[in-house]
Amino acid sequence: MATQLQFRDVTLGYDRHPAVHHLSGEVASGALVALVGPNGAGKSTLFRGIVGILKPLSGSILTGGLDVRDIAYLPQTADIDRSFPISVFDFVSTGLWRLTGFFGGIGGPARDKIAQALASVGLNGFENRTIGTLSGGQMQRLLFARVLLQDARMIVLDEPFNAIDAKTSADLLALVRHWHGEKRTVIAALHDMDVVRANFPETLLLARGKVAWGATTEVLTAENLLQARRMCEAFDDSAAPCAVDDMPSRAA
Numbered sequence: 001m002a003t004q005l006q007f008r009d010v011t012l013g014y015d016r017h018p019a020v021h022h023l024s025g026e027v028a029s030g031a032l033v034a035l036v037g038p039n040g041a042g043k044s045t046l047f048r049g050i051v052g053i054l055k056p057l058s059g060s061i062l063t064g065g066l067d068v069r070d071i072a073y074l075p076q077t078a079d080i081d082r083s084f085p086i087s088v089f090d091f092v093s094t095g096l097w098r099l100t101g102f103f104g105g106i107g108g109p110a111r112d113k114i115a116q117a118l119a120s121v122g123l124n125g126f127e128n129r130t131i132g133t134l135s136g137g138q139m140q141r142l143l144f145a146r147v148l149l150q151d152a153r154m155i156v157l158d159e160p161f162n163a164i165d166a167k168t169s170a171d172l173l174a175l176v177r178h179w180h181g182e183k184r185t186v187i188a189a190l191h192d193m194d195v196v197r198a199n200f201p202e203t204l205l206l207a208r209g210k211v212a213w214g215a216t217t218e219v220l221t222a223e224n225l226l227q228a229r230r231m232c233e234a235f236d237d238s239a240a241p242c243a244v245d246d247m248p249s250r251a252a
């Protein structure tokens, strides 16, 4: 199986302080991978590195020839400003900007795609609501609709099932399985180990550095989870990077 994503001794951080430390490894094209770790383990930071929002302090992230625009990113809902006065229709239509451009018009076919995506997540009839009026679960469905429209080869989901009810989780998990069936590469940060064990064949357990990465059953042992917690607790947030490459990079 071809490699879709490769971490080459990558260190990511903020203000020159590492948050993810010397990670190496690769994700095969079409893999369905859970990213697991305690609060503050560096999961969101790693995703920001994958989608190019954060440049590595050292090492590199290779995306198998994919342009950043070919990666769909579902951020944590907490990272989205819900007070911004944008309608559900306009918000979800940003998933099509690769086709339409930022200022391109939304024609009939695009409108049909948007309607289909909203229907797929059970949000038909919500088009004119502003995003600030949606419940947490509805907002999460909207984020999935935008990912659907992006039609991306690689999909990165940051805590996609947080604080939503069982029905919404089940509906959105079905979408994730569907994407996996379409051979897209999917990586999701998750806290619910039962969801991970039941749905994700592969897991990366992160605690600032890699604790374990491989088959989910082998990674999610009590011993590894305890080690992850200890590693996170012991990590010094004010540490300086211990190795800096001449040219930090994010190569395609």
Ligand SMILES: Nc1ncnc2c1ncn2[C@@H]1O[C@H](COP(=O)(O)OP(=O)(O)OP(=O)(O)O)[C@@H](O)[C@H]1O
Pocket (backbone or CB within 6 Å): 014, 019, 037, 038, 039, 040, 041, 042, 043, 044, 045, 046, 237
């Ligand atoms: N924008 C930022 N500026 C400075 N430090 C940050 C920033 N974002 C995250 N951090 C720090 O980087 C470390 C890793 O945070 P990150 O959000 O990646 O963890 P996480 O695994 O996603 O956690 P959670 O499960 O709580 O969402 C933490 O110590 C956090 O405080």
